[in-house]
Amino acid sequence: MENLLKESGLNVQGLHILDIGASTGGFTDCLLQKGAIRATCVDVGHGQLHYRLRTDERVHNLEKTNIRNLVPADIEGSPFPLIVMDLSFISLHKVLSQVWPFVDYKGKLITLVKPQFECTKKEADVCKGIIRDPEICYRVLDEIKNSAKSNLKGSHLIMESEASPKGTDGNQEYFLIWSKEN
Numbered sequence: 001m002e003n004l005l006k007e008s009g010l011n012v013q014g015l016h017i018l019d020i021g022a023s024t025g026g027f028t029d030c031l032l033q034k035g036a037i038r039a040t041c042v043d044v045g046h047g048q049l050h051y052r053l054r055t056d057e058r059v060h061n062l063e064k065t066n067i068r069n070l071v072p073a074d075i076e077g078s079p080f081p082l083i084v085m086d087l088s089f090i091s092l093h094k095v096l097s098q099v100w101p102f103v104d105y106k107g108k109l110i111t112l113v114k115p116q117f118e119c120t121k122k123e124a125d126v127c128k129g130i131i132r133d134p135e136i137c138y139r140v141l142d143e144i145k146n147s148a149k150s151n152l153k154g155s156h157l158i159m160e161s162e163a164s165p166k167g168t169d170g171n172q173e174y175f176l177i178w179s180k181e182n
Helices: 002-008 026-033 096-102 121-126 134-151
Strands: 016-020 038-042 059-062 080-085 103-113 155-162 174-180
Touching: 002 155, 002 174, 016 026, 026 038, 026 080, 080 096, 096 103, 096 134, 103 134, 134 155, 134 174
Parallel strands: 016 038, 016 080, 038 059, 080 103
Antiparallel strands: 103 174, 155 174
8 A cells, every 4th residue: 555655746745545355454544644633444343443443542443333224324424435345355446336335536446456356267277266366356456447437427547557566375466546526
């Protein structure tokens, strides 16, 4: 996330952010260090958020919570000027349209694309979950971008970037940043 913020020039100073798939809170921690004033963390798991973040008064932890079961009125501060999303074991195709209403006008949605959860089961099985084939990676990126273009009203893709460092086990992951234009 830190490398992406540098590369994109995105300023998070003074923002209340929503972190979907927060897990241990790596994105939240980075964004707070870069000047975000508040973070709401949502994750289906529990007991994962780092103790320092769980006890930070700027952090609201919604564990055991699936974002797909919520509407913006369920979360204080919604819609948000910045949402970050790092999901595992589920395709972004199943979540993007349900997350989009949480993004404020002119707000940004940053998604971490993990090809191992976007490709076909057969492709993942053949590669044992480590997707190194650039054709598969670029295809799943195109599928997500096309889905967003069709299903996220007012979305504008403003940046695409390889995530660094690589993900677990060497998977190349990608960041996509969308802006809500209308």
